[in-house]
Amino acid sequence: MLIRIYHNGARDEEGRNLGFFGYKPEHPMVLVFAYVIPELDPGLAIEEAFHTFNVGEDDLAQAYRARRLRSLSVGDIVAVDGKFYSCENAGWITHDTQPVLAAAESSEFHGTRPLHG
Numbered sequence: 607m608l609i610r611i612y613h614n615g616a617r618d619e620e621g622r623n624l625g626f627f628g629y630k631p632e633h634p635m636v637l638v639f640a641y642v643i644p645e646l647d648p649g650l651a652i653e654e655a656f657h658t659f660n661v662g663e664d665d666l667a668q669a670y671r672a673r674r675l676r677s678l679s680v681g682d683i684v685a686v687d688g689k690f691y692s693c694e695n696a697g698w699i700t701h702d703t704q705p706v707l708a709a710a711e712s713s714e715f716h717g718t719r720p721l722h723g
Contacts, residue, residue, distance in 0.1 A: 607642065607643050607644065607645050607646060607686065608640065609640065609641050609642070609643060609686055610637060610639070610640045611638050611640070611659065611678060611682070611683075611685075612635040612636060612637055612638065612683040612684075612705055613625070613636045613675070613682050614626075614633050614636075614679075614681035614683075615633065615635060615708035616630070616634060616681070623681070625679070625681025625682065626679060626681055627681065628680060628692070629681045629693070629699070629705075631705070634705075634706050635705035635707060635708060636708045636718050636720050637720060637721050638675050638721050639670055640721060648686045648687075648689060649698075651686050652684045652691045652698055655684045656678055656693065658670070659677060660677045673719055674717065675717055675718065675719065678693060679693065680694060681693065683701075684698075689701075
């Protein structure tokens with residue numbers, strides 16, 4: 607099962623992250639991390655991702671932090687085998703379409719670094 611982590615790249619004029627107010631389909635997203643896990647219920651997979659990339663200490667969490675990525679937050683997306691789930695203030699919302707990807711030249715900022723290759 608392929609898991610992909612997208613950070614919300616929406617910014618206001620002062621550079622503040624608009625994604626922290628929740629995901630909107632027009633927000634540009636930055637693919638920052640991807641990994642494969644054994645088959646798992648998608649709901650469990652996204653909850654596991656949230657825990658791992660906020661307080662986890664396992665090898666996956668350490669690899670994420672080694673890239674100097676910020677925590678998985680409200681407005682970000684976890685993709686599980688082609689389904690997209692936005693992190694909300696309480697829970698997750700399912701989206702059927704791939705998010706809009708941020709332009710390469712505008713996709714790197716504090717705690718968000720595009721996954722290349």
